[in-house]
Amino acid sequence: MKAVIYARVSTNTQDYQRQLDELRDYADRMGYEVVKEFSEKISGAKKVDERVALSGLLYYVSHHCIDKVLIYECSRLSRRVVDFLSVVESLTEQGISVYIHQNGLETLQPDGNPNPIANLVLGILAQFNSMERGLIRSRMESGYNHYRANGGKVGRKIGYRKSDQQMKEEYAEELRLLRKGYSLANVSKLTGTAINTLRKVRDIA
Numbered sequence: 001m002k003a004v005i006y007a008r009v010s011t012n013t014q015d016y017q018r019q020l021d022e023l024r025d026y027a028d029r030m031g032y033e034v035v036k037e038f039s040e041k042i043s044g045a046k047k048v049d050e051r052v053a054l055s056g057l058l059y060y061v062s063h064h065c066i067d068k069v070l071i072y073e074c075s076r077l078s079r080r081v082v083d084f085l086s087v088v089e090s091l092t093e094q095g096i097s098v099y100i101h102q103n104g105l106e107t108l109q110p111d112g113n114p115n116p117i118a119n120l121v122l123g124i125l126a127q128f129n130s131m132e133r134g135l136i137r138s139r140m141e142s143g144y145n146h147y148r149a150n151g152g153k154v155g156r157k158i159g160y161r162k163s164d165q166q167m168k169e170e171y172a173e174e175l176r177l178l179r180k181g182y183s184l185a186n187v188s189k190l191t192g193t194a195i196n197t198l199r200k201v202r203d204i205a
Contacts, residue, residue, distance in 0.1 A: 004034070006057050006071050006077070007023070044078055048087065058090065068098070068099055068106075069099070091107070092108065171201045
């Protein structure tokens with residue numbers, strides 16, 4: 001039984017190591033052979049074609065004999081309902097089961113047929129994840145508006161600027177990719193960092 005692992009976090013300050021460790025442990029307990037791992041730091045609200053690792057996973061499984069894709073929870077795959085269901089459908093058509101660790105669900109049954117209970121539950125979870133994203137954005141916007149209405153100013157203090165050392169430490173991965181010759185656009189896709197920020201990082205390299 002051959003499997004690939006996919007892990008994702010939204011920001012550069014987060015770490016996907018725990019996801020990888022737990023999925024590796026699960027695969028080991030089940031006797032699966034993990035042949036490839038894909039991980040990235042990028043918002044789950046991004047479209048599939050904007051996510052290098054997820055796009056790479058979909059290409060890889062379509063050209064190799066893979067039985068399962070292991071993810072920690074469904075929002076790791078995507079917070080966009082349409083994209084989540086589209087990816088699951090594409091993998092199902094290829095006979096590849098998606099295992100969601102947090103829920104203990106698989107999209108395919110042992111006989112290879114779609115798991116109707118899992119697909120129902122995952123459809124509901126995908127809707128909740130999308131709603132959660134919308135609520136977070138709404139709360140943030142409401143908080144900013146309330147703060148501004150009471151005389152507050154959003155953003156950095158006037159004259160504030162991070163030191164070169166702070167930039168190097170915060171954007172170490174971006175700096176490493178830029179030094180390897182990756183373009184600003186590609187580094188932005190890989191890390192989720194804005195191109196304007198990457199220009200500043202490049203200038204201090």
